Amino acid sequence: MATAGTPAETVNAAMARLAPQVKVDVAQESAIPGFYEAMVGNQLVYVSKDGRFVLDGSVTDVEAGLDLTEVAHAKQRRATLVEIGADKRIVFAPDKPKYTVTVFTDVDCPFCRRFHDRIAEYNALGIAVEYVFMPLDIHPGADVKSEAVWCASDRKAAFTAAMSGADTGKATCANPVAETTRLARRMGINGTPTTLTSDGTRIAPGVAMSPQQLLAELARLEKNPVSAH
Structure with missing residues (x-):
């Protein structure tokens, strides 16, 4: 599958084929090589940069001992917390x-x-x-x-x-x-x-x-x- 261009374009193209009814809220570079990360509703997914693979679930950096999915979620929650004055x-x-x-x-x-x-x-x-x-x-x-x-x-x-x-x-x-x-x-x-x-x-x-x-x-x-x- 050819790449669609920007993270948003790639993720939207992949999700349109997989689940056309869902809305992609955020799409950006991921700490996982070769993948973008995206918020789809309340769910974080990873989409390969060629738009072929979509991963759903927690990803752990074994070397760093770090849950990369929780890191991404924390950053998204921080952005929303700002709205609660x-x-x-x-x-x-x-x-x-x-x-x-x-x-x-x-x-x-x-x-x-x-x-x-x-x-x-x-x-x-x-x-x-x-x-x-x-x-x-x-x-x-x-x-x-x-x-x-x-x-x-x-x-x-x-x-x-x-x-x-x-x-x-x-x-x-x-x-x-x-x-x-x-x-x-x-x-x-x-x-x-x-x-x-x-x-x-x-x-x-x-x-x-x-x-x-x-x-x-x-x-x-x-x-x-x-x-x-």
Whole structure:
């Protein structure tokens, strides 16, 4: 198969033959020799530069001990995180945070509630937690509750109460819930709580749920950030 030219042209030509209904969002050079990488919906695929081969799945650089697919995902998530400004977050932070994480949350998610139960511990360790709403479809009404929390006069107090199971009421106002949910899905996030560093690196749930483990992981990533590769 002849090459189509630019990364976008090559990827679009290949995907048009393979799955004409899908939309290619990003196409660019890959760290894998002879391949481009592309975001197709929430999925990362690799397309050979001659347009013949499409690979779907994680690719690991054995020599470097690096998951190249996660590196690519982190870079894409970082670009989207920029769109979620401070005006779309509920922040619990110490006076002088050492680290900041974004946590996609759902007020009816049991694990999200367990995470927030320890928010004082995260803050005491110097970790600022910036919550972004992502109500899940499996929790009917979570979107209404999220909106009510956002519209409260004291959002942090309302959030903490909601995480304790309190009735949120049904207050409405202009709010970012639908937008942040859409952006989360664009990043391939489909569960809560999902914890991301500022460079888009996803923290393993088992690590994020422990304040001490999260602190250690953030210190490790500070020395060797995934997106730097």
